[in-house]
Amino acid sequence: MQQSSFGLRLLGVVACVALAPLPAFAEFPEEPVTITVGFGPGGGVDTITRAAADALSQSLGQPIVVENQPGAGGALALTALKAKPADGYNLAAAISTTVSFDPHTTSLAYTIDDFDFIGAFGVFPEALVALPSRGWKSFADVVEEAKTAPDGLTYASTTSLDRVVMASVADKEGITIKPVPTKGGAEAVAQTLGGHVDFAYSSGTYYPQAKAGELMVLAGLGTDPVPGFEDAPTLTSLGYPISSVNMVIFAAPAGLPDDVKAKLVAAFDAAAKSPAVLEILKKRNMGSFTITGDAFSELIHKQSDQFGAAVKK
């Protein structure tokens, strides 16, 4: 009697120990998934993440919690993400350069290898723009003027990435192009419209002015032409060995279990096709480009290597 009771208890203990890790075998996701946006509320990354959240929660069958952790161009959110468990419940939204470029130039607590990449939506319509009254017909005219100008040309810059890209262009042509740092697209465009700089780099603010004909697109920075300005060349098509394809990216801490990652990628695939996401991308002039899973991971590693090489030069 005593014996059997002890045996039962032992069986119970064994059963408990055996059953304890069961939640790990349960279907992901069992609880809400948190996406930390590395930028402030109301901006592009935030709007796109919130539009995607509905579609994601439908495919995953769990609510999506969207939080904001703005700061240091998304680096604050990614630094925090690195320390979180790689269980699929913690994701962060940032832009490509937060992982592909910033770690090369700034001493950050993370590198590209600290993350698994789930998906990316949209491409910022990055371009070099100038006043049409300058009389430039093409980017070659700009290079020509830079060669004759005694002090070189100035351009309004918004990120360290555009400084590396323009340095590489100037290096190839043997010209001087001086970046004038600004707080963002609005200031860069205003300085160009006011004639205080020769041209500007802008990731999207220039769009309505360019549509109205008050600014001209000299060249796009992506691999494909800027949507709506297909006639303008890209730096790649002009023969410069550098491009910038900046997307809204979604990353997780490195080391996600394969099945969890597969589920997340499938959910982002579905979200990429959702009308809500496509409509927001269209409204923000970010095209309809989306990429997920391994293809995305490969793309962003390639970009990181390209920028790494350019920065070292």
Place this chain on the structure above:
Amino acid sequence: METFLLAAQDAFTPAALVSVFGGILLGYIVGVLPGLSRPAALSVAVPITYSMSPIAAIAFLVGVTKASAAGGATSAILLNTPGEPSSAATCFDGYPLARKGEATRALKVALFASVFGDMVATLVLIGLAAPLAAFALRMGPVEMTAVMIFALTFIAALSGASLPRGLISGVLGLFLATVGLDPESATPRMTFGMVELFDGIPLTAATIGMLAFTEMLLQAQLFAERRRSGAAQAAFPVETDKAIRWPDIRRVFPTTLTATGIGIGAGIIPGLGPTIGAFLSYAINKRLAKPGDQYGKGDLKGVAATEAADNAVLPASLIPLFAIGLPGSVSAAILVSAFMLHGVQPGPLVFEQHPRLIYGIYVSMLIASVFMLLVGRVGLNLFAQVTRVPIRLIIPMVVLFCVIGAYLERDTVFGVFAMLGLGVLGYVMQRYGYSVVTFLIGFVVGPLFELSLRQALIVTNHDVSKVLDHPIALGFLIAAVVAGVVFLRPSAISPPIDD
């Protein structure tokens, strides 16, 4: 004209009126509570507008923005805790007024000055958007540097009892403003490897730490001393006079007018924003003070100077937005994303493409000003009751709001520690007569000054003589020299305050 009447009709539909009123109510509460800032409230409010018509949506958001600026004065006056960083300068005279038993009078002047500044700036937006936007574009790096140098001369004007100490705190403010990523090379400076410091020391944490938390430390010290000596424990004297009379209005009106003008200027020039606008207006009006004015010790003029300017900034910052599609402030930038959500892309073509919508927004902005007056007038009586609350209850509540506000600015505990640290620094500075006001001017103006200066050096190829090609910049530099000479005259330095 027909379009305008149709647009006015849109603005007076019940749905549009209700959303403006809702926006004003929400904004007023956000403004009063120090923890909730205007940009955060706007971005929370944007999703609420998804289901509204475009005009109701924009009117709602404009209501939130306008009322948060007006509400920010309430806690600044009653608790020395700015509800928004842009109300920080309102503390300088508003709080002393409340301590003198004139809280209701200060609140009334703040409200009337706010509504006045807001209305005039809205009318300027409606009437003069296009020419003023063209002027805004002429403000390049060289011009901005000159404006900033002009602004920094006011450190001398506001130094208080001791000019050297005022300068020391101003320079300390400038110095702390350099923490963060270098604007040109994006190299971290004095961040000690902390990612939290890459964007600099948080502004909200600095303003509420230096003003509100410091004041609570002083109050706690006073409370402890009084309890030991067994003296009375009233936080505020009983209010004897709550009315604003004709002589008050006549005295304060010119200040309000100047302040509105300064606020409109600060709104049009991209990057200046409401906080710098309010500080500038306070400093300029203090210099224009007539004999008998008591700036810094509780003068209604000081409250009007900051609040009229603060509230004039928002409508004016919409001038570059509507005329050329470029937002002049963070709040205006959030409005851009709201426009885009509702299928309107702000830009040079917006008047051709959506004239009815833009005129409708103009009309609802004027309606919003009227609602703001109503809500503010009712709210004022309610909030003035704070003066009856014993200090032993006020101190913990304000400290709680300081902590929440510092946390919410960037959603990090780091902000809370920054607020506590700066609060203690503010306490020590006040203890030894170093001005917190000049510190904050240096801190607020610093980042923009540095950026403009470095831009100007690049654009002019480090050739200072090229300033001669920039008449606007030259004008501001001359004004700065004149101001510097006037402020440094021994007689211009205020006599020591004894209390």
